Amino acid sequence: DAGVTQSPTHLIKTRGQQVTLRCSPKSGHDTVSWYQQALGQGPQFIFQYYEEEERQRGNFPDRFSGHQFPNYSSELNVNALLLGDSALYLCASSLWASGRDDNEQFFGPGTRLTVL
Amino acid sequence: QKEVEQNSGPLSVPEGAIASLNCTYSDRGSQSFFWYRQYSGKSPELIMFIYSNGDKEDGRFTAQLNKASQYVSLLIRDSQPSDSATYLCAVRPSFNKFYFGSGTKLNVKP
Numbered sequence: 001d002a003g004v005t006q007s008p009t010h011l012i013k014t015r016g017q018q019v020t021l022r023c024s025p026k027s028g029h030d031t032v033s034w035y036q037q038a039l040g041q042g043p044q045f046i047f048q049y050y051e052e053e054e055r056q057r058g059n060f061p062d063r064f065s066g067h068q069f070p071n072y073s074s075e076l077n078v079n080a081l082l083l084g085d086s087a088l089y090l091c092a093s094s095l096w097a098s099g100r101d102d103n104e105q106f107f108g109p110g111t112r113l114t115v116l
Numbered sequence: 117q118k119e120v121e122q123n124s125g126p127l128s129v130p131e132g133a134i135a136s137l138n139c140t141y142s143d144r145g146s147q148s149f150f151w152y153r154q155y156s157g158k159s160p161e162l163i164m165f166i167y168s169n170g171d172k173e174d175g176r177f178t179a180q181l182n183k184a185s186q187y188v189s190l191l192i193r194d195s196q197p198s199d200s201a202t203y204l205c206a207v208r209p210s211f212n213k214f215y216f217g218s219g220t221k222l223n224v225k226p
Contacts, residue, residue, distance in 0.1 A: 031212065042120075042204055042216035043160065056213055090159055096212060104150070105206075105214060107159040 002027050004093050004108035012114045013081050021076045021111045025093030031055075032074040033105065034066060035090040043090055049074050050096045078113075086115045117142050120207050122217035130225050135192040137220050139205030142186070149181060149188045150206040153199075154219065160204055163190070195224045 005024045013019050025032050031050045035043035045058035049068035068074045072093075078085055089112075092105040121140045129135045139149075148167035152160035166172045166179040166188065178191040188207075192199055202219040209215065 033214070035216075040124075040218070042122075042218040044216075045214065048212065050212075088159075092214075094212065103148070103208070103212065104162055104165060106162060107152075110159045 004091060004106055006089075006091050006108035006111050008111060009109070010112045010114075012116065014116050015081055015083060017081050017115075018077065018079045019081060019113060021078075021089050021091075021113070022073065023076070023091030023093075023108055024073045025091075026106050029093035029095050029106075030072050031094045031096040032068060032072065033092045033094070034074070034076045035092065036060070036085075037088040037090055037110075039087075046076070081115045083115050086113060088112050118217075119143060119209070119215040120205055120217035122203075122205050122220050124218060125221040126223050127220055128223045128225060129195050131195060131197060133195050133224075135195045135199065135222055135224070137190040137192075137203050137205075137222065139188045139190075139207075139217055140186055141188070141205075141207045141209075141215075143207065143209035143215075144183075144186060146183075146186075146207045146209040148208045149179070150208070150214070151177075151179060151190045152204040152206060152216075154202045154204055156201075163203075192222075195222075197224050197226050200224045 033048040034046040037043045047057040091108040150165045151163045154160045180189045204219045205217040
């Protein structure tokens with residue numbers, strides 16, 4: 001059973017550039033959430049996709065955008081990179097199931113983005 | 117006020133002792149609660165979840181929930197050096213939305 005996969009593992013960009021990160025959810029899952037984790041902090045929710053639509057969004061600027069494909073995989077795009085965007089970007093997958101208290105999220109290995 | 121608060125630690129316990137990790141949350145309507153373990157440089161790994169008041173045990177781990185006090189804790193019995201990691205508390209205040217605390221760093225000394 002394939003878990004959540006992300007690519008690339010590491011990425012180095014310069015300020016002002018654009019980056020695309022990719023995620024494939026765990027087999028059987030249909031919902032993808034993206035998180036940003038700065039060093040020493042907990043994951044901060046960026047947004048969530050289900051049925052190819054953004055369903056929820058955290059407090060992140062429009063420079064952060066995403067997409068979900070029919071096979072449930074997802075991309076996170078960040079434009080006009082800033083030094084402060086350097087972080088571990090985590091993708092988490094879950095099952096969109098209303099009313100389930102045990103709806104768990106499983107994380108991928110993450111993409112370490114460094115902005116110089 | 118943050119949605120989820122955790123003491124950043126580090127919490128140091130000797131090998132074999134009980135480690136107690138605590139978490140408070142602000143949204144009284146929160147439905148379920150999760151504990152993740154994160155080793156340095158790795159992604160969070162789900163340990164267990166709880167959604168009913170009281171205790172839930174899974175091996176050496178026990179999660180405790182008190183919704184009236186908006187408090188959730190994780191006890192690790194017989195702590196091992198391999199348990200040394202950052203423990204993240206996550207709260208699900210509404211359907212499919214999760215908030216994470218900043219984590220508590222646990223050191224288990226041999």
